[in-house]
Amino acid sequence: MKDLRIAVVPGDGIGVEVIREACTVLETVAAASSGKLALTPFDWSADAYLKTGVSLPKDGLKMLAENFDAVLLGALGDPRVPDNRHAVDILLGMRFGLDLYVNHRPVKLLDSRLCPLKGAEPKDVDFVVFRENTEGLYVMMGGNFKKGTLDEVATDIDLNTRKGVERIIRHAFEFARASRRKKVVMSDKSNVLIHAHDLWQRVFKEVRTEFPEVAASHMYVDNLSLQLMRDPKQFEVIVTSNMFGDIVTDIAAGLQGGLGMAASGNIHPGKISLFEPVHGSSPPIAGKNVANPIGAISTAALMLDHLGWKEEAARIDAAVASTVRAFETTVDVGGSLGTRESAAAIVKRLG
Ligand code: NAD
Ligand code: IPM
Ligand code: MN
Secondary structure, rough: OOEEEEEEEEOOOHHHHHHHHHHHHHHHHHHOOOOOEEEEEEEOOHHHHHOOOOOOOOOOOHHHHOOOEEEEEOOOOOOOOOOOHHHHHHHHHHHHHHOEEEEEEEEEEEOOOOOOOOOOOHHHHHEEEEEEEEEEEEOOEEEOOOOOOOEEEEEOEEEOOOOHHHHHHHHHHHHHHEEEEOOEEEOOOOOOOHHHHHHHHHHHHHHOOOOOOOOOEEEEEHHHHHHHHHHHOOOOEEEEEEHHHHHHHHHHHHHHHHHHHHEEEOOOOOOOEEEOOOOOOOHHHHHOOOOOOHHHHHHHHHHHHHHHOOHHHHHHHHHHHHHHOOOOOOOOOHHEHHHHHHHHHHHHHHH
């Protein structure tokens, strides 16, 4: 079993609270395993940025790549940094700078009562969204012309490369094959984005021929948004662009019981990767012992699974599911516990 070196970036707001609990869970499963786990904290946050002017240190990415197997991040975003400069530098800095092209977002309902859909059961909500994570509308290319005048023009470029589109689509099919899932849906807006999403169409049609055992289909993203709400059991694997993936995974989080439940990984297969809950820093509930730690704890499990600690990951998942079934959770998912107490209920089951 491989020893693991994890860089921990709690970040801002509830990120700090939920990552503290995720680390306790990680230490608990590591203590009972034959491998070693080293957690090294980094204060890359709004606080640090406001004090020092440094968001992501200059050699930060190199340091991470040379010394760590993965990064566990809480969330970034603070009202005192209105342009979110530090979040852009740190979070998008890692996604782009480490070329983490796969945003892996599993969507799994743990208990029927958490789903807002009438009659939905855990078996009906169990799919994975693969979001392209290094290009699209996130590249921050564009600009303003005549800024601040009534004639102002503003642009943001939707950048799509053959290489970028192909590698995320291929990853989705490879995941379907490896996990014996039978269906992949590619979602775009090729009826309007007739250049960029025509590229997605052509690449999808090409790559699907390499995976004849997987049923491949296409859905426009507006219809996907409806179908996720109407009949989520039709989905097994969804692959889509950066911005659409961001939006549909918040919708999908709603199917699981809300943002407090949703986990994610930013991955470049074979290289260092970054794991973070789907939710943000949630300033209004920060520091109140209210935030649901399950998104972060399930993210830690996803990270262990990715790094080969499969048994430990499965133990965490089972403990989480058990607390949910027993209503030993935070208020957002029907319990009456605080952040610390919800995590303690999980740790108790791991003991
Ligand atoms: P948010 O995810 O912080 O909150 C959205 C809603 O979900 C709020 O009602 C919040 O209270 C609730 N929520 C989120 N996580 C929860 C949890 N663990 N337990 C209980 N309830 C939870 O999104 P937002 O309000 O749009 O953004 C707040 C800040 O976070 C912004 O600065 C944004 O840019 C940033 N953000 C960062 C990340 C990230 O670092 N990965 C992701 C999303 C948003
Ligand atoms: C997410 C977040 C980020 C994104 C923000 C904070 C830049 O919403 O991880 O889903 O849009 O990717
Ligand atoms: Mn998002």
